[in-house]
Amino acid sequence: MKVSRRTLLKLAGSSALASATLPLWSMRSAQAADSITVSDVGGAIAPALRKAFYDPFEKETGIRVVNVAHDSDPVTQFKLLVDSESYIWDVSMVTQDHVARLTEDKNYLADLQLDEVDPSGYVNGAVQSNWLGFSVFAIAMAYRSDAFTGGAPKSWADYWDTQKFPGRRGLYNSPWGMLECALLADGVPRDKLYPLDVDRAFAKLDKIRGDIGVWWNSGAQNTQILQNGEVDLSDTWSARALAAKDSGAPVELVWDGLYSMDGWSIPAGTPRLEQARQFVRFCQRPEQQAIYAGEVANGPSNLKAYDHIPEDRAKLLPSYPKNLEGLAELDSAYWGEHYDELSNRFQEWLLLG
């Protein structure tokens, strides 16, 4: 399986790369001048990135930022552009899981030289030598306040307490980040989650299975079921519950769970390394991160950004200090290693149990 998978990924990457170089020809003239290409996740996030980072950076430095959307899993493309030395990206938006895979056999990432940055003012784990986290999201719990008028659930233990908090429940149809919630409900301390006690997590899940009304599959569906009251109580990705809340639904978040980040990395060997570093450094500025957090409901990694965010907005963000207290950092390395195995086990548990 390994070989065929690799071959296929390689093929995928080479062709994606071949095609990605095509539009590049047309912008080569711009590239020769001061310009960098940033690959991001595209979609609804792209305008927020432009407003918070790309445009202000262009304005301040005169370096143009061309942004392209990459695949949801950009690791293959990333490796290929470094291996073939065709630097179609100078900066890329990646997760810690991607970083782990981009450094396991060979180092594909450039040093960011963030020496001047003091990690203590940041969310834990945000500042690495090869990666700068700038967008914090949480895996937490959300509930409909109209369904719990007599007292709201406050923790994962309450989620499991169907006597005290009756109501239809939603749960993510995947073990990722969800097994942690089961362990938190079972009383595992936040700092002792990893390595996961998988048997214990599944035993805990056995107890709630019959009360789950909806096993949701995508972030948009999570927003939907909270928004239209399909469930009273669910696990959520913070921005998803906030989207439901923004639309006027009586949805509240319980900041009990995990956090993780999206960040920037630079492909090793890019000829525009200095400009790329300059861009990444620019992105750690509290003012810029505050603009970003105003556009999308993800929190800034630089906690000083909260000086620039109005209090009522700040309270909704995962990295707001009071919210962050209830969140443990999701261990991307653990999941990178165990995702396949746990997914299969989860499928069997869900379908056969």
Added chain:
Amino acid sequence: MQSATAIPTSRGSSWMPRWNVFHLVLPGVIFLLLFLLLPTLQVLAMSVFKQGDFTAAAFAKMVSSPLYLRVFAKTFSIALQTTIYCLVLGYPLAYWVSTLNARKQRLAMFFILLPFWTSALIKNFSWLIILGRQGPVAELMAALGIPGGDRLLFNEVTVVFAMVHTMLPLAVVTMIPVLNQIDRRLLPAASTLGAGGGRRFWEVYFPLSMRGVAAAGLLTFVASLGFFITPELVGSPKETLVGQLIILQINKLQNWQLGCALAVVLLICALIVCFIYDRIFGISSMSGGGGRQRAHDSVLRRSGLSLLRGLGWVSERLALLGRGGRGRLWLSLYATLALFVLMLPIFGFVPMAFTGGTALTFPPQGFSLRWFEQFFASPLWTGAIVRSFVIGIVTAAITVVIGGLAALGMARGRSRFSGAVFLLLLMPLIVPPIVIAVSLFYQFAHLSLIATDLGIVIGHTVIALPIVFVILLSTFKGYQWQLDDVSRTLGAGRWQTLRHVMLPLVSGGLVAGFFTGFLQSFEELTVALFIGGGLKTTLQRQMWDSILLQATPTIAAASVIVLAIVLALFLLVELVQSRRSRARSQPVMAA
């Protein structure tokens, strides 16, 4: 493969000495061999090879865990239920359509097909809202005091309902041409011979329509096997189908071997169903007649006939199909209701596009055009719609040419390979789109066709070919070939006959085929997802991205725009057709 290489040898033994019309199937056959069979085989080989060595590990895993057996059993059960409901509910609808005049038929077909051309994503999102715990149906049920309104979603009944909703148009459209071909004079003839309304229907009309019913059943069943969006969105984990497992293994776990192995088993299941169909009805009965003799005196046939006799007797007693206008009234009533239910998701998302709020809710909050403004202000959306248009038109043109030639060859030609060729031409319906997309991705990587518009066009042609082929096949079968002889007797050459006699008469079918090919491409997601590579974004791909990232009413606005385009195209086709039929009828009247 075999059929392609073997066809030339059949030339010598053919009853037609000079030129076998059947050879017209070749472009379609070659196209599908190159872009369906070959890539599928390549990827399927991945299921049994690990680092170059043969291994059955993936299959062993499938057998060792009861998970896969259960999922396959559930897939079969749900596909079977879907098929039965589609036939039972679709038959009266098709019958009703076949009683209408040509113009009304096209109108009815339009309303039946409109939901079929609506993106599966949007339809399922509509169901989530319409059938939701606090949705309009639940509220209505609560107001009427009917319990259970808050539990409409996430169960097997809803999955089957949504799948029937998706497949019913295809079933109906497959049956209509066959019903249209039944000579209605047979019914009064049967009456003259003393048959009552019930017997007349069940013993004369119904057996003649069986060919269409069987074809519709086969298509529905086989297509239902590969469903994944519907069970994922409106089902619970208990309704997990094989298509979802394939996606999980390939997309999320990158376990190509197991994913491909699941696809192999699914494909084999589909082929077995086709084989059984062939034994009972004869695949060739769909393609060119001649298969009918086979079932002549079987036990099956005799028991079928006695069943029909029984049904005739019962319905006569019930006076359901009596001579009075009541049967007709009930039928129209039923058809109206069925059309209403088919259109329901459309009624759901159109108002949502005009919402003043930020969420997809029903009823929408306030009125605004902001989501349309967002659509047209965004280069992502406008670029995607232009690309979808261009790709759709090119796909339609290619599909009509090669599908039309194949249909002509199949309708007029004779070959012992017609069964195999027919199966090949329908194969894109049998192979789940996800498998087609993955195989093409693998193949196109070698050809540098990933993230090219041409790559998407080829993929869409594969997907669109079977339906366009079936439409054109029924067109050519409905064509009165004696006209060719008449024309030739009057001294016209083959080419002249084609241009002046045949093309004008089959142009309706060709236009319908083009329209269908365009829409198949315009609404296709899976291939666009894989082959587009994030750089060549079609409208569906853009909608998919936004649904995953953020389900704003822009998606509903985009769907309304698509709806408007489909509507405009339909009106255009209708205009062309009515002008043509007027132009045609005049000389006839003058004569």
